[in-house]
Amino acid sequence: MSSLLLKTLTKKEEIDRIIRDTIDEVLVLRFGRCTDTVCLQHDDILAKSVTDVSKFAKVALVDVDSEDVQVYVKYFDITWFPSTVFFFNAHHLKLDSGTADHTKWVGAFHIKQDFIDVVEAIYRGAMKGKMIVQCPVPPERIPKYQLLYKDV
């Protein structure tokens, strides 16, 4: 239901366009399926915070089932859905949340305030020129996962 409020991208050009066109705003891209339950929970939180964060962030959903988008899925190495990638002025920002993978946020946020805090931290870091920021979410609310290296 909440994906009705958020834009869903299915084509590569759309993703390119939106990354290029968001200027001075954090771009939040969620990679996932709209049928997955965890994705739905994650989307719900995103939808609720869109208006609050609208002055300095933009949120978009990427449907991982379309073929165009597989390029990006492979590039960002997304295996668990939902995964959230943050951009600022076409730069990909990294988030150190104590997990193995800093390039994205894996899983759903527990509360709305967590998401807003993360976006704010990314914004502040980006405005200062940093490429990686510390995650302000306390560790009990960060979804834990194990990174299995395959073919390495």
Add this chain to the structure above:
Amino acid sequence: MATLEDSFLADLDELSDNEAEMDENDGDVGNEEEDVDMDMADLETLNYDDLDIVSKLQKSQRYIDIMQKVEEALAKDSDGAEKGTVLEDDPEYKLIVDCNQLSVDIENEIAIVHNFIRDKYKLKFQELESLVHHPIDYARVVKKIGNETDITLVDLGDLLPSAIIMGISVTSLTTKGSPLPEDVLQKVLGACDRALDLDSARKKVLDFVESKMGSIAPNLSAIVGSAVAAKLVGTAGGVSALAKMPACNVQVLGHKRKNLAGFSSTSQSRVGYLEQTEILQSTPPGLRARASRLVAAKSTLAARVDATRGDMAGINGRALREEIRKKIEKWQEPPPARQPKPLPVPDSEPKKRRGGRRLRKMKERYAVTDMRKMANRMRFGTPEESSLGAGLGEGYGMLGQAGSNRLRVSSVPSKLKLNAKVAKKLKERQYTGGATTSGLTSSLAFTPVQGIELCNPQQALGLGSGTQSTYFSESGTFSKLKKI
């Protein structure tokens, strides 16, 4: 109008003084005011029997004249408004002003007659007065009942609501009154007729005034209605007089001063005749004060238009009324719904450092005090005093030094726990320098071998004999003496 009211109030104050007047003024018919004086006195003494002593209005010349003119005018129904003439010269206008005063007089007269009827009828049916409050209704009921003992035979259906009729029937069964003697009954019925006559006369006068108000002050009547407009003009003493008043005065025209001694006047709402207007009656009570101010202001404007006879069609008045209505509606509409506000961009708003008196006062609580400043400084050449003496404890700096006109330092014992070294030194000082050693301390020690032995108490405490003093101790000497 005002003079009459004032005379009433004055009369109530000096009621007993007027008894003497009663005999003198018996024959006087013409003077309205004196009649009223007498009537108040009569109420007090309850010494009257004849209605004519009580109510003389109907016989007065003034009353007869004005009623005659009113009848003529009503019959004539003239509507030729002379636009050219000044308002005050118009004979109809004078009649209106007179009618206003007369209507108030009639009202008072009705009250007096009501009292008369009530006093006489008390012997028959005492409780009726508390059941039926309105004087005219009371008069009608009394007329209908007459001397009847069984109220159920009397049909009061068209006079009163059924609840009150029921109340009357019930109370009549238990009333302790007795039927009146014939002459008293006649007097009472005569008084009732008089009251009803006065009431109908008043209605006639008011109707006349209302019908004429539209041609005299159309704009004002468009806003407040012709009855209230007539009252306002009457109290002010003319349309031009009303126009000359500031709006705040117009607001309180007709305000009944009810504040007895000791009651605050802020709890009363300061509205006069305007309270009876349709506009104010239909506004919710919370907005009444604001609305009354608005209506007073606009009606003053309308009165000014009418005084100069600028707009005889009343267009201005209707426009003002519409304006008033719209404003009152606007006040009553609910506030707009709250929109969810997005969060501000982080770090975009610089931190607002606030200054001002309040902040300065707050900072004063943590500022360095003068006393502390003096303690921080030291005099050159003289060693400073300290709280524990000899350089231990807190230094007092310039405090307490001769020559400075600052505070004496009182020996308030500090609540801080001293560390071991300082505590030991303090104890040593106490023993060597203190003049107040307890008289019960003994330097004698009892040992099993040598018996009584004099020993140094300081040794027992481990203080030594003063050789273990600090660098800066004033009682101490060189710590190490080495023979060269």
